[in-house]
Amino acid sequence: MSHRTMRDFLAVLEQRGLLRRITKPVDPLWEPAALAKWMYQGLPAEQRFGMYFEKVMGSDIPLVTGALGASPATYALALGVEVDGINDAWVNAARNPIQPKVIDQALCQEVVMTGNDVRLSYLPIPVWTPGKDAGRYITTNVVTKDHDTGIQNMGVYRTMVCDETSVACNLHIGRHGFQNMFTWTDKGKPMPIAWVISAPPVVHLSSVALLPYGVDEITLAGGAMGAAINMVRAKTVDLLVPADAEIIIEGEVHPGEMTAEGPFGEFAGYMGGVVQRNVARITAITHRKNPIYYGLTSQMPPSESTTLQSIVNAGLLLKRLRDDMGESSISDVFIDLTFAGVMGHVIIAMKPGYPAHAKKVGRLVAAMTALKRVTVVDNDIDIRDSSHIDWALNARFNPSRDTVLIDDVFFNLDPSVGPSDMGSKIICDATAKVDAGAFSLPPKDIMMKALKSWKEIGLPEFDIPKRARYRIDRS
Ligand SMILES: Cc1cc2nc3c(=O)[nH]c(=O)nc-3n(C[C@H](O)[C@H](O)[C@H](O)COP(=O)(O)O)c2cc1C
Numbered sequence: 001m002s003h004r005t006m007r008d009f010l011a012v013l014e015q016r017g018l019l020r021r022i023t024k025p026v027d028p029l030w031e032p033a034a035l036a037k038w039m040y041q042g043l044p045a046e047q048r049f050g051m052y053f054e055k056v057m058g059s060d061i062p063l064v065t066g067a068l069g070a071s072p073a074t075y076a077l078a079l080g081v082e083v084d085g086i087n088d089a090w091v092n093a094a095r096n097p098i099q100p101k102v103i104d105q106a107l108c109q110e111v112v113m114t115g116n117d118v119r120l121s122y123l124p125i126p127v128w129t130p131g132k133d134a135g136r137y138i139t140t141n142v143v144t145k146d147h148d149t150g151i152q153n154m155g156v157y158r159t160m161v162c163d164e165t166s167v168a169c170n171l172h173i174g175r176h177g178f179q180n181m182f183t184w185t186d187k188g189k190p191m192p193i194a195w196v197i198s199a200p201p202v203v204h205l206s207s208v209a210l211l212p213y214g215v216d217e218i219t220l221a222g223g224a225m226g227a228a229i230n231m232v233r234a235k236t237v238d239l240l241v242p243a244d245a246e247i248i249i250e251g252e253v254h255p256g257e258m259t260a261e262g263p264f265g266e267f268a269g270y271m272g273g274v275v276q277r278n279v280a281r282i283t284a285i286t287h288r289k290n291p292i293y294y295g296l297t298s299q300m301p302p303s304e305s306t307t308l309q310s311i312v313n314a315g316l317l318l319k320r321l322r323d324d325m326g327e328s329s330i331s332d333v334f335i336d337l338t339f340a341g342v343m344g345h346v347i348i349a350m351k352p353g354y355p356a357h358a359k360k361v362g363r364l365v366a367a368m369t370a371l372k373r374v375t376v377v378d379n380d381i382d383i384r385d386s387s388h389i390d391w392a393l394n395a396r397f398n399p400s401r402d403t404v405l406i407d408d409v410f411f412n413l414d415p416s417v418g419p420s421d422m423g424s425k426i427i428c429d430a431t432a433k434v435d436a437g438a439f440s441l442p443p444k445d446i447m448m449k450a451l452k453s454w455k456e457i458g459l460p461e462f463d464i465p466k467r468a469r470y471r472i473d474r475s
Contacts, residue, residue, distance in 0.1 A: 030130035069304035090315020098222030129265030198246030265299035309341030362427030
């Protein structure tokens with residue numbers, strides 16, 4: 001089971017040696033983000049960790065980043081499963097969503113600041129691409145709701161700090177927060193909005209799930225937790241917010257009030273432009289005593305954002321293909337961890353049942369998602385091992401026969417496509433279509449005998465990679 005609070009999770013992460021405390025005072029205008037950039041650019045995933053900045057200049061509140069998404073290992077711990085169990089956990093959560101439970105007394109409201117007490121500089125909000133960004137922004141779950149149905153939504157939308165009491169939330173066209181906004185502003189009403197900081201880990205992990213409009217991500221979080229997520233009524237706006245979060249910011253988006261937002265570092269690895277976004281006025285900051293501020297790292301990949309978005313959406317895609325599209329031949333789905341679960345590379349493992357079955361699955365995935373490259377392989381390929389995928393693409397893929405190109409795709413933010421151009425997608429069917437004969441490895445009994453000799457000789461120990469297991473099992 002996952003952890004009830006972010007604080008409980010951070011304690012477990014620290015026990016496992018996956019959280020580093022930084023005691024040196026850091027300047028939020030450049031230091032935490034630049035240090036986090038070194039972690040992602042300098043260290044392989046197995047060596048990364050959550051960063052806990054104990055002293056952030058200008059605020060009494062510590063700042064944490066990377067704890068959820070530094071690597072698949074931190075992610076699995078946040079979800080409360082082993083790394084190999086992540087996809088199953090999301091499939092189960094999507095099959096068994098749980099409605100939240102409303103409570104009266106909440107940790108996140110131990111301290112309530114309203115009116116003149118509201119000051120965003122109270123929080124250790126960093127600059128994420130120092131030297132290039134337009135200013136500080138919040139990266140956390142944003143709660144909104146549809147005026148007419150009352151159904152809430154959670155998504156992570158970058159939120160620029162304008163001054164002590166106003167922000168601009170980067171609600172992109174098509175996002176559910178954006179759709180919700182118009183159900184209010186079209187009627188001339190302000191939209192209630194809340195930012196949920198340092199929530200129970202499953203709430204953060206679920207927030208970036210691409211669910212249909214009208215399905216609240218908090219129900220997926222409940223499914224992942226195996227229990228209802230506690231919610232409490234916000235103090236100054238008509239919204240329910242996760243009760244066990246460390247900090248909540250409440251506010252209202254006012255119709256027609258716009259400001260310039262950006263430039264900011266984008267998830268694809270380039271700086272974005274300046275856009276016009278709606279202004280929200282902050283009405284309250286509530287928090288647990290001695291709160292912890294969590295900021296998700298994005299910008300140049302790999303990042304915490306790309307890990308979080310790729311992993312949950314791979315699990316949900318597997319569920320949709322198997323349960324909703326009836327493609328039971330599919331055994332696994334992996335989205336590369338470097339492109340935010342959108343516009344990136346998805347690899348599907350399956351047992352094709354008829355000619356061009358893999359191409360059909362590839363077309364389905366291309367149509368259902370914003371992923372740009374779809375590679376389909378057989379079940380004997382480890383889809384998390386890029387060298388094994390490359391082997392399949394070299395040994396089982398004949399480009400002129402096995403490629404499907406899809407034109408006229410609109411990708412917002414694809415840096416390979418000019419502002420007035422359309423993007424495209426590619427499907428590579430790398431499943432075996434001809435009988436190429438036996439593998440060029442000794443048979444399994446000889447390989448296992450050799451492994452015993454290896455140990456007797458005292459050669460260096462190693463864990464047999466999945467790639468080798470799959471090959472030896474067939475040899
Ligand atoms: C750190 C981080 C920052 C993000 N920033 C934005 C953003 O500024 N605007 C946006 O539309 N999506 C952003 N996303 C992606 C959305 O949160 C994600 O696609 C989510 O599923 C959208 O929820 P929705 O489909 O309910 O709108 C961000 C994700 C992360 C992890």
